[in-house]
Amino acid sequence: MTMRWRTGLLALTLAMGALALVDRTAVFGQGEEHHVTLYEDNNFDGKALVLRKSVDNLEGRDFNDLASSLKWHLPRDVAVVLYIDADYRQPLLVLVGKGHLADLRKLADGNDSISSVAFLPCPLGGNPKGIGVDVPRMGSR
Numbered sequence: 001m002t003m004r005w006r007t008g009l010l011a012l013t014l015a016m017g018a019l020a021l022v023d024r025t026a027v028f029g030q031g032e033e034h035h036v037t038l039y040e041d042n043n044f045d046g047k048a049l050v051l052r053k054s055v056d057n058l059e060g061r062d063f064n065d066l067a068s069s070l071k072w073h074l075p076r077d078v079a080v081v082l083y084i085d086a087d088y089r090q091p092l093l094v095l096v097g098k099g100h101l102a103d104l105r106k107l108a109d110g111n112d113s114i115s116s117v118a119f120l121p122c123p124l125g126g127n128p129k130g131i132g133v134d135v136p137r138m139g140s141r
């Protein structure tokens with residue numbers, strides 16, 4: 001193994017390590033049915049946005065502070081966290097398994113407030129790392 005090759009390999013290993021630290025990539029397998037869908041109006045009406053990976057600012061998807069209802073279907077080892085602010089700040093709700101919420105007005109600060117969405121690895125029965133137990137959790141799995 002030449003020195004240059006070894007240096008390249010080390011750089012690649014470090015790069016992969018750095019990627020692993022920011023683990024908000026979609027953690028889905030093949031299941032194309034997995035998604036979180038946000039709706040502009042309650043009762044799953046109006047404009048819809050289907051998400052299959054994290055979005056740090058829904059502004060870029062023309063959906064900032066708009067969602068009023070949602071549906072989701074997630075793999076067993078994934079949770080989705082909805083945040084009131086962009087860049088994954090102010091967690092509002094943790095979604096697991098499968099479910100739907102017809103009216104976000106039922107949730108304090110929930111309506112027309114979601115600005116970022118994170119797909120995170122999640123142990124069964126627990127919350128994703130960094131998300132407190134005070135954040136409400138919905139869905140069956």
Ligand SMILES: [Ca+2]
Binds near residue numbers: 086
């Ligand atoms: Ca917001």
